[in-house]
Amino acid sequence: MLSIIVPCYNEEKNINIIYNTIVKIFHNKKISFEIVFVNDGSCDNTILELKKIVNETSSNVKIVNFSRNFGKEAAMYAGLKESSGDYVAIIDADMQQNPSLLLKMLGILEKNEDYDSVAAYQETRKEGKILGFFKKLFYKLINKISEVEFVNGASDFRIFRRRMVDAILSMQEYYRFSKGIFSWVGFNTYYMPYQVEERASGTSKWSFWKLFKYAIDGIVSFTTTPLRMATILGLIISFGSFIYFLIVIIQTFICGIDVPGYASLIGIILLLGGIQLLSLGIIGEYLARTYIENKKRPIYIAKEVISSKKK
Ligand code: UDP
Ligand code: MG
Numbered sequence: 001m002l003s004i005i006v007p008c009y010n011e012e013k014n015i016n017i018i019y020n021t022i023v024k025i026f027h028n029k030k031i032s033f034e035i036v037f038v039n040d041g042s043c044d045n046t047i048l049e050l051k052k053i054v055n056e057t058s059s060n061v062k063i064v065n066f067s068r069n070f071g072k073e074a075a076m077y078a079g080l081k082e083s084s085g086d087y088v089a090i091i092d093a094d095m096q097q098n099p100s101l102l103l104k105m106l107g108i109l110e111k112n113e114d115y116d117s118v119a120a121y122q123e124t125r126k127e128g129k130i131l132g133f134f135k136k137l138f139y140k141l142i143n144k145i146s147e148v149e150f151v152n153g154a155s156d157f158r159i160f161r162r163r164m165v166d167a168i169l170s171m172q173e174y175y176r177f178s179k180g181i182f183s184w185v186g187f188n189t190y191y192m193p194y195q196v197e198e199r200a201s202g203t204s205k206w207s208f209w210k211l212f213k214y215a216i217d218g219i220v221s222f223t224t225t226p227l228r229m230a231t232i233l234g235l236i237i238s239f240g241s242f243i244y245f246l247i248v249i250i251q252t253f254i255c256g257i258d259v260p261g262y263a264s265l266i267g268i269i270l271l272l273g274g275i276q277l278l279s280l281g282i283i284g285e286y287l288a289r290t291y292i293e294n295k296k297r298p299i300y301i302a303k304e305v306i307s308s309k310k311k
Pocket of ligand 2: 092094096199204
């Protein structure tokens with residue numbers, strides 16, 4: 001059986017479209033499936049639409065209804081946890097990822113024992129130049145400093161074999177950066193190119209600021225290199241200062257006492273102050289996450305889990 005996880009946040013107009021599309025595709029092919037909708041604290045009528053579907057459907061449909069918005073990462077985790085198929089897929093609710101591609105992805109897994117997941121990636125990104133530039137920069141940076149591989153353009157549109165899902169679920173961290181987790185657990189992933197389509201309805205929930213915070217999460221979750229960089233920077237500056245100090249002493253002996261320039265003094269104080277604050281900030285980022293992670297708060301809280309009658 002294939003489980004299809006659909007995280008939904010304010011997608012009232014898209015729910016029916018994606019549900020009907022999935023049912024049509026898999027009914028025709030006679031593939032047994034279940035759909036797990038995760039309502040991530042939507043403030044529109046998403047949950048009403050979902051409940052309507054669960055009451056009327058003749059397929060296997062499950063709703064996990066969050067008590068508030070926990071974010072897409074938490075929604076995906078909840079979906080994986082509530083899924084029971086031998087294969088598990090994750091797809092967005094907005095129809096940007098064509099559900100018929102799931103057949104192709106499933107086919108790849110069924111044909112190749114070696115692969116445990118198929119990840120769809122965008123060959124050409126359909127987005128602004130500036131955002132594209134920053135995304136590229138992020139992937140370059142994180143691949144340089146982290147041991148885990150991040151593929152630029154790879155989305156959360158994926159399908160897994162059960163054993164990989166279990167591995168992902170065994171990672172209980174609160175700050176979930178799925179692209180990193182999917183790659184950290186290992187297994188063989190087949191990267192399949194795909195074309196992103198237009199959103200059926202509504203708008204994207206990702207602002208630039210949200211993406212920026214997400215990028216920091218990714219870096220802090222999967223590498224401690226920034227901490228090491230602070231150490232190395234400190235070493236270099238200390239060594240440089242020591243040499244400079246020696247030069248000043250020798251100069252004093254040879255040329256007598258000289259009053260150094262005010263501008264260079266201020267410059268150095270400001271520069272070092274900046275570097276110190278930056279290093280402190282980097283430590284703070286890690287410390288804050290350690291603090292939150294230590295509280296062992298649940299990744300999500302579900303108000304209710306509803307399953308359709310048919311079982
Ligand atoms: N989503 C979610 N919780 C959130 C934000 C988004 O479950 O806090 C879901 C959303 O409903 C959609 C998917 O994640 O199904 C992708 O979101 P979106 O389309 O906004 O992202 P984009 O396609 O722009 O990357
Ligand atoms: Mg989208």
